[in-house]
Amino acid sequence: MQYTNKNFPALKNDRLLRAARGDEVDKVPVWVMRQAGRYLPEFQAVRAKHDFFTVCRTPELACEVTLQPLRRYEHLDASIIFSDILVIPQALGMTVEMHPGLGPVFPEPLKDPKEINNLQEDGAVSRLTYVGDAITLTRHKIEGKVPLIGFTGAPFTLMGYMIEGGGSKTMSKTKEWLEKYPKDIHKLLSLLTRVIIDYLVMQAESGAQLLQVFESSADHLTREQFMEFSAPYLKEIRSGVTQKLNNNKLEQVPMTVFAKGGGHSLDIQATLGYETIGLDWTVDPIEARKIIGANITLQGNLDPQDLYKSPEEIRTLTKQMVQNFGKHRYIANLGHGITPQTPLESMTAFTEAVHEAL
Known part of the structure; x- marks a missing residue:
């Protein structure tokens, strides 16, 4: 690894980690999925x-993009490494x-279960060390301002892209595989799970302070399918x-x-x-807390489309959301990633309102 110095600066703002572990916080922590991305002119x-x-593959560039939202928005309580x-x-x-x-776009997606055997599992994580390098570099450059989040896609979500050839x-096609080739599906999900575990361990070793697993395609699964094709691997x-x-x-x-x-x-x-369960904007916070209980942190869940409303409306909606979740074991976020055309002032209104809410 090119970036080997793990003597990182002391963390100055640990709200995110305290909320994830269930400790008291002075303010509700806030960050936004895809906060390092297309809505920023500097990106x-x-x-x-x-x-x-x-x-993604150039640690210096990934680090620079990761730090961009922190320079613009003073109320962010976390950064997330720029990758995919x-x-x-x-x-x-x-x-x-x-x-x-x-x-x-995958020019050559998986068309037949036999092609699973062509996937190069051996050494896969060694081909991802650039992510670890970017994390280590960013931990130094961030100078302890906020924690750094690492992440991965979940097995079912990754498999869907690999079969469909894109979003x-x-x-x-994936649903056809679920019906026709369940044994092959589980073989592929198991392979992805093994790689993901080693990938996340590498990220933690490199300096990631929280890890998030994105099961972005859960809306395509019934409850029964979630129990079979997602939950065991998660x-x-x-x-x-x-x-x-x-x-x-x-x-x-901690992991989300x-x-x-x-x-x-x-x-x-x-x-x-x-430690943390993320919620999309379709889930009622009060009902979610009843189901999940008091000992797991919740994260979310403002509709990303609400950031196209006026700053005053955003502040009102955000404060209501925070009040519904409460201060204990809660991390404020959107219910999915921020969208490319989001006005810059909307992020200001959102992040400020979170810290003002309780």
């Missing part, structure tokens, strides 16, 4: 010079391209990371699971071992 300036995955969930399929030998207006509103990831950090004598880091569209399975998610 667009970087992208004008560099391909998307070049930014699809670096894992790339590390397994699949080609992923980022096409303007389309998003990620899909129907996931029809649970294995959590326990696997804990075990490997223990074996390596590394400090444990975010299953977008998984409101039908909150009780199942509460059994997976994660």
Whole structure:
């Protein structure tokens, strides 16, 4: 690893970690999914010079983009490393391209279960060390201002991209595989789970202080399918990371699971071992707390589209949201990633309102 110095500056703002662990906080912590990204003109300036995955693979560029929102928004209580969930399929030998207006595209998706055998599991995480390098560099550059979050896509979500060949509103090919090839599906999910565990351990070792697992396609699963094709692997990831950090004598880091569209399975998610459960905007905070209980932190869940409203409306909606969740075991966020055309002043209104709410 190029960036090896792990003597990081002391953390000055630990609200996020305190909330994740259930400790008291002076203010509700706030960060935003995709806060390092397309809505920022400074990010667009970087992208004008560099391909998307070049930014991901270049630690200095990934670090710079990660720090951009912290310079603009003083109320953010966390940073999230700039990367992409699809670096894992790339590390397994699949080609992923980022096409303007389309998003990620796999020129050669998985068309037959036999092609699972072509995936290059051995050495996959060693091909992702640039993410670890970016995390280590960022931990130094951030100078302890706020914690740094690492992340991964969940097995089912990654598998969907690998089969569909990109994002899909129907996931029809994946659903066909679920019916036709359940044994092969579980083989692929198990492979992805093994790689994800090692990937997250590497991120923690590199300096990530919280880890989030994005099950972004949970809305395509019924409750029964979530129990079969998602939950067991999410649970294995959590326990696997804990075990490997223990074996390596590394400090444990809190973990968040975010299953977008998984409101039908909150009780199942509460059994997976994660300190924090992320909620999308369709879930009622008060009902979610009843289902999940008092001993797990909740994260979310303002509708990203609400950031197109006036700053005054955003402040009102945000304060109401925070009051519904309460101050204990809560991390304020959006119910999904911030969208590209979001006005810059909307983020200011949102983050300020969180800290003012309680």
